[in-house]
Amino acid sequence: MSNEIAIEFADVTKRYGTAVAVDNISFTITKGEMVTFLGPSGCGKTTSLRLIAGLELPSTGIVRIAGRDVSQRAASERNVGMVFQSYALFPHMNVLENVAYGPIIRGEAKASARKRALEILDQIGLAGLSARLPSELSGGQQQRVAVARAIVQQPDVLLFDEPLSNVDAKLRRKVRGEIRALQKRFGLTAVYVTHDQEEALAVSDRIVVMQAGRIAQIGSPRDLYERPASPFVADFIGDANLISGTVSGGRFRAGDLDLPMLGSDGAAQISLRPERIALAAGDGSPSGTILSCTYLGSRWEYEIETGFAELLASRPMTEPPLAAGTKVCLTIPDTAPIRVT
Amino acid sequence: MTPEHLRATYATRERLAWLALLALGVLVLPWHQSLPTDATPVIPSAFGLAGAGRGWLWPVVLALPVLAWSSFRDAGGRLFLGLAIGAFLALVAQGFSIGLRGPSHEWVAGVFPASLQGQTGFGWGGFTSGIALLGLIAHALALRGFCRGDRFAASAVVFIVALLSLFVFFPILKLAMAAFVGPDGELAFRPFLARLFSPEIWRLDCLTGGRRCGVVINSLVLGLLAASICTTLGLALALIVSRTSFRFKQTLRALSILPIITPPFVVGVAIIVLFGRTGLITVWGAELFDIRPTRWVYGLTGILMAQVLAFTPITFLVLLGTVEAINPTLEEASQTLGAGPVKTFFKITWPLLRPGIAAAFLLAFIESLADFGNPIVLGGGYEVLSTRIFFAVVGARYDLGNAATLAMILLALTLIAFWLQQRWLGKKSYVTVTGKSDAGLASTLPFGLKGVAWAVVVPFVLFTLGVYAVVLVGGFVHDIGRWDLTPTFAHLNTAFAFEISANGVQFFGSAWNSMQTTLIVSAIAAPLTTLVGIMTAWLVARQDFAGKNAFEFGTMLSFAIPGTVVGVSYVAAFNVPPVDITGTAAILVICFVFRNMPVGMRAGLAAFAQIDRSMEEASSTMGAGGATTLRRVVLPLVKPAVFTALVYSFVTAMTAVSAVIFLVSARHNMATAYIMGRVEAGEYALAIAYSTVLMIVMIVCIVLIQLLVGARKLGRRREFQGQTTPAE
Numbered sequence A: 001m002s003n004e005i006a007i008e009f010a011d012v013t014k015r016y017g018t019a020v021a022v023d024n025i026s027f028t029i030t031k032g033e034m035v036t037f038l039g040p041s042g043c044g045k046t047t048s049l050r051l052i053a054g055l056e057l058p059s060t061g062i063v064r065i066a067g068r069d070v071s072q073r074a075a076s077e078r079n080v081g082m083v084f085q086s087y088a089l090f091p092h093m094n095v096l097e098n099v100a101y102g103p104i105i106r107g108e109a110k111a112s113a114r115k116r117a118l119e120i121l122d123q124i125g126l127a128g129l130s131a132r133l134p135s136e137l138s139g140g141q142q143q144r145v146a147v148a149r150a151i152v153q154q155p156d157v158l159l160f161d162e163p164l165s166n167v168d169a170k171l172r173r174k175v176r177g178e179i180r181a182l183q184k185r186f187g188l189t190a191v192y193v194t195h196d197q198e199e200a201l202a203v204s205d206r207i208v209v210m211q212a213g214r215i216a217q218i219g220s221p222r223d224l225y226e227r228p229a230s231p232f233v234a235d236f237i238g239d240a241n242l243i244s245g246t247v248s249g250g251r252f253r254a255g256d257l258d259l260p261m262l263g264s265d266g267a268a269q270i271s272l273r274p275e276r277i278a279l280a281a282g283d284g285s286p287s288g289t290i291l292s293c294t295y296l297g298s299r300w301e302y303e304i305e306t307g308f309a310e311l312l313a314s315r316p317m318t319e320p321p322l323a324a325g326t327k328v329c330l331t332i333p334d335t336a337p338i339r340v341t
Numbered sequence B: 001m002t003p004e005h006l007r008a009t010y011a012t013r014e015r016l017a018w019l020a021l022l023a024l025g026v027l028v029l030p031w032h033q034s035l036p037t038d039a040t041p042v043i044p045s046a047f048g049l050a051g052a053g054r055g056w057l058w059p060v061v062l063a064l065p066v067l068a069w070s071s072f073r074d075a076g077g078r079l080f081l082g083l084a085i086g087a088f089l090a091l092v093a094q095g096f097s098i099g100l101r102g103p104s105h106e107w108v109a110g111v112f113p114a115s116l117q118g119q120t121g122f123g124w125g126g127f128t129s130g131i132a133l134l135g136l137i138a139h140a141l142a143l144r145g146f147c148r149g150d151r152f153a154a155s156a157v158v159f160i161v162a163l164l165s166l167f168v169f170f171p172i173l174k175l176a177m178a179a180f181v182g183p184d185g186e187l188a189f190r191p192f193l194a195r196l197f198s199p200e201i202w203r204l205d206c207l208t209g210g211r212r213c214g215v216v217i218n219s220l221v222l223g224l225l226a227a228s229i230c231t232t233l234g235l236a237l238a239l240i241v242s243r244t245s246f247r248f249k250q251t252l253r254a255l256s257i258l259p260i261i262t263p264p265f266v267v268g269v270a271i272i273v274l275f276g277r278t279g280l281i282t283v284w285g286a287e288l289f290d291i292r293p294t295r296w297v298y299g300l301t302g303i304l305m306a307q308v309l310a311f312t313p314i315t316f317l318v319l320l321g322t323v324e325a326i327n328p329t330l331e332e333a334s335q336t337l338g339a340g341p342v343k344t345f346f347k348i349t350w351p352l353l354r355p356g357i358a359a360a361f362l363l364a365f366i367e368s369l370a371d372f373g374n375p376i377v378l379g380g381g382y383e384v385l386s387t388r389i390f391f392a393v394v395g396a397r398y399d400l401g402n403a404a405t406l407a408m409i410l411l412a413l414t415l416i417a418f419w420l421q422q423r424w425l426g427k428k429s430y431v432t433v434t435g436k437s438d439a440g441l442a443s444t445l446p447f448g449l450k451g452v453a454w455a456v457v458v459p460f461v462l463f464t465l466g467v468y469a470v471v472l473v474g475g476f477v478h479d480i481g482r483w484d485l486t487p488t489f490a491h492l493n494t495a496f497a498f499e500i501s502a503n504g505v506q507f508f509g510s511a512w513n514s515m516q517t518t519l520i521v522s523a524i525a526a527p528l529t530t531l532v533g534i535m536t537a538w539l540v541a542r543q544d545f546a547g548k549n550a551f552e553f554g555t556m557l558s559f560a561i562p563g564t565v566v567g568v569s570y571v572a573a574f575n576v577p578p579v580d581i582t583g584t585a586a587i588l589v590i591c592f593v594f595r596n597m598p599v600g601m602r603a604g605l606a607a608f609a610q611i612d613r614s615m616e617e618a619s620s621t622m623g624a625g626g627a628t629t630l631r632r633v634v635l636p637l638v639k640p641a642v643f644t645a646l647v648y649s650f651v652t653a654m655t656a657v658s659a660v661i662f663l664v665s666a667r668h669n670m671a672t673a674y675i676m677g678r679v680e681a682g683e684y685a686l687a688i689a690y691s692t693v694l695m696i697v698m699i700v701c702i703v704l705i706q707l708l709v710g711a712r713k714l715g716r717r718r719e720f721q722g723q724t725t726p727a728e
Helices: A045-053 A095-105 A110-123 A139-151 A169-185 A197-203 A221-226 A231-236 B003-028 B046-051 B055-074 B078-097 B106-111 B113-117 B124-143 B151-178 B190-196 B215-243 B249-255 B266-275 B280-289 B300-325 B328-336 B341-370 B373-378 B385-394 B400-427 B447-474 B490-496 B512-542 B548-560 B563-574 B585-609 B614-621 B626-637 B639-655 B671-680 B684-709
Strands: A005-016 A019-030 A034-038 A060-065 A080-083 A157-161 A190-194 A206-211 A214-219 A241-248 A251-254 A257-260 A266-272 A278-281 A287-295 A299-306 A310-316 A327-331 B477-479 B484-487 B498-501 B504-507
Touching: A005 A045, A019 A045, A019 A206, A019 A214, A034 A045, A034 A197, A045 A060, A045 A080, A045 A157, A045 A190, A045 A206, A080 A139, A080 B614, A095 A110, A095 A139, A095 B626, A110 A139, A139 A157, A139 A169, A169 A197, A190 A197, A197 A221, A206 A221, A206 A231, A214 A221, A214 A231, A231 A241, A231 A266, A278 A310, A299 A327, B003 B046, B003 B055, B003 B124, B046 B055, B046 B124, B055 B078, B055 B106, B055 B124, B078 B124, B106 B113, B124 B151, B151 B400, B151 B512, B151 B548, B151 B563, B151 B585, B151 B626, B190 B400, B215 B249, B215 B300, B215 B341, B215 B385, B215 B400, B215 B447, B249 B300, B266 B280, B266 B300, B266 B373, B266 B447, B266 B671, B266 B684, B300 B341, B300 B373, B300 B447, B328 B341, B341 B385, B341 B400, B341 B447, B373 B385, B373 B671, B385 B400, B385 B563, B400 B548, B400 B563, B447 B684, B477 B684, B490 B512, B490 B684, B512 B548, B512 B585, B512 B626, B512 B639, B512 B671, B512 B684, B548 B585, B563 B585, B585 B639, B614 B626, B626 B639, B639 B684, B671 B684
Parallel strands: A034 A190, A034 A206, A080 A157, A157 A190
Antiparallel strands: A005 A019, A005 A060, A206 A214, A241 A251, A241 A266, A251 A257, A278 A327, A287 A299, A287 A327, A299 A310, B477 B484, B498 B504
């Protein structure tokens, strides 16, 4: 991965009338990187993707692709490939015509465009289907055609708009693995939009978490999970217990909870992952009472009433279950809590 | 070269092409329609004329070097856009401020003494320059991010707005101004008021048993009666078709397009043949029941009969749509809650139908107000707005001011009805169709209502059959009017005689000329109408640009303007400079394009609603500009809409009369105008024969268009195959 910048947003804002979809965001994406825009619906992630594609133009700010200012350039004048949520395969063209469409439009001779399209189809294992119409393919095959069509022109950036939302749940893990492998194999810069945090964690080099048109945090999947910068990020990526209390003298206190915590004194909020809370029946501090115990197949999930918050905890199946009503003592490793405010 | 550089080169090339066109327009092509008498420049272009003392042309000429310089300095800059707009405004301003007989304001004469000589309308040079300047404006707008930077879409918006302004809104504006012109050509308010409140228009004497009522009252009475009857019949037909075990549903649907391909006047003529003073049924009645034959059919009754025949299919289609859109589970729910069929009909079905009934009523009302063909044939002394407007322009008492005033009243009435209809459809429509399949079965009509419906429908069907029997037979018998049924081709021969000799085919018939014009004009107008309509739909459905709502409103508005108003507004606007095109074939084509364009647009909008927008976005991310995407992705997918638009615009151009009647000339006569002449001369058989030929030609052409457009091949993907037939 070189350090060359593939995409840059500088103070980009997109307004629709008075509504602000993207609110003054800036970031850079390095060449060869796979970056995911993650966030709840309406957070501006799809608009950001479309701003890269040129399907929307920024109201203010500058979008650069491969070093060139493309802010006011139409989509057709940028070199991007995009895989759409609905795949958007042309129903009146067969697979080969779909994939060769871009090169032909950009002025390549028909024969060489077809040859190149066939090569790509071959590489993703669809060579035998080139004469089929999109309606004659399975969902997974359609998706691969959409990817082939997007990468055939060696785009500066490959864009994915929730590409797995039409793939059934079982296949998703496999397909997202294929997408990631393909991106690495071709050394493509890719931007991926999803609202599924697990998907984002699985495929990305870096994740841009968005909230209400702004960037909440940018970081590697591990960064975001282990060091969320805000309650929103902590809560959105994985499950989190958010506990309010105060910090003084290097300790965080809330009810009978007392943990070592660096940082300035005053009101604070910490995030605590459910799997980092150990439970033991009996008295102790901090203490709690089991409200419910749910069997989830791979683990037990507990709701626990404590003096400072209602906590969610999850324990491996190897531990015996604790019945509702049991008094428990909680054990929290010093490294587990992350201060988020 | 990278795609990026390639695109930049394309942009420069396009800009150069527009500049070259501008150069052609101002330097080479003759600026005016005809050369001014006083000046004899070397070349009659704007450049030549400006050099010969016509100084007001300098801004347009100098725009060329200034724009060229500015575009190469910074084509995406504000300056270039401003200069292009300025140059276009200068072109428009000089055209409007100096007319045929000199300048419209005295100060113009002070600055440019030569302007006292006047100037004729724009010629090739003027139009070419205008087009080039609009192209440059669109280019500059696109570079500044208009239409997401798509130059093709930006040009489409700019040109369509310009065309609509010139050919829809400018004539109406001109017409409104004409309403204020006094007898000596001066602007005055008093004559307008005098005309507006003339008893000729508003008097109510007929109610008190005195003389006739005013034309507005006549029009309103006719419109309300026709709308009521058509809606009742349409509803009865719709209920019978969808809520009984009626088996000829498809046949009835197919037959409902019959009035669309029926040329105007022919229904009126058939009614006269049946019910006139010497009509078949009148004579028969006189012999059997000793009823004294009168001219009772001329007037309100006759017009009503013809309009009911013509507009019932429209209300039928609208109401059939409404009835079929009612979710049957609602009626089933009512029945499980204990309501019987009659109670369910009146408590559930009827309230759900009401918005559709209102829409159908208003539609029929608008059509009745706009109708010209039937009142002119059957009106007798019963004058309505459209016929009065016609006689004010074409008759012996030429009075454009009066025609304009009447036209503004007609327009106002229509727009109010149109506005009401839009409101009703927009807000009160209880369409209960969802994406889910409806599980229930529609309940059948209660027995009593079924009887009422049949009682209403049967006379109508008999009447329709009678009229079309006359139309079918009338052209090929000796004299249908006197029930002389000896078969003959004499009428056909009068109209369409030809001889094949050694010198090739020679055409003698009196109708060849108008037939040829009609076919050529329709064949040119249909594809243009479709293009403009589908393009407009594409812009509205798929592009985002500033002012889009106003754009959409404007196009829908142009739909509501009655043909008579369009005709008289074209007369007011286009027989003087700067756009002086009356008497040409072009004005006929233009008139059709902008009258029928909204139908293509509606068909297009319905089709676009069915096609996932991301397909076009995919095409553009792969490097296709708006034009390529439109041609390679959009058009193949909206073929049914293209077909609908082509057929509708072709057929309407063939049968239109209300606007065209004002625009035909001796050189460019249309079939409908010819038929009207024959009807006025009492040559009914000839009129019917010609109409029959027209209908056959239309059917053949529809089949040809079907073959030409072809079917869409999408494999199994049926969900794209949407219903795209517009409501009318």
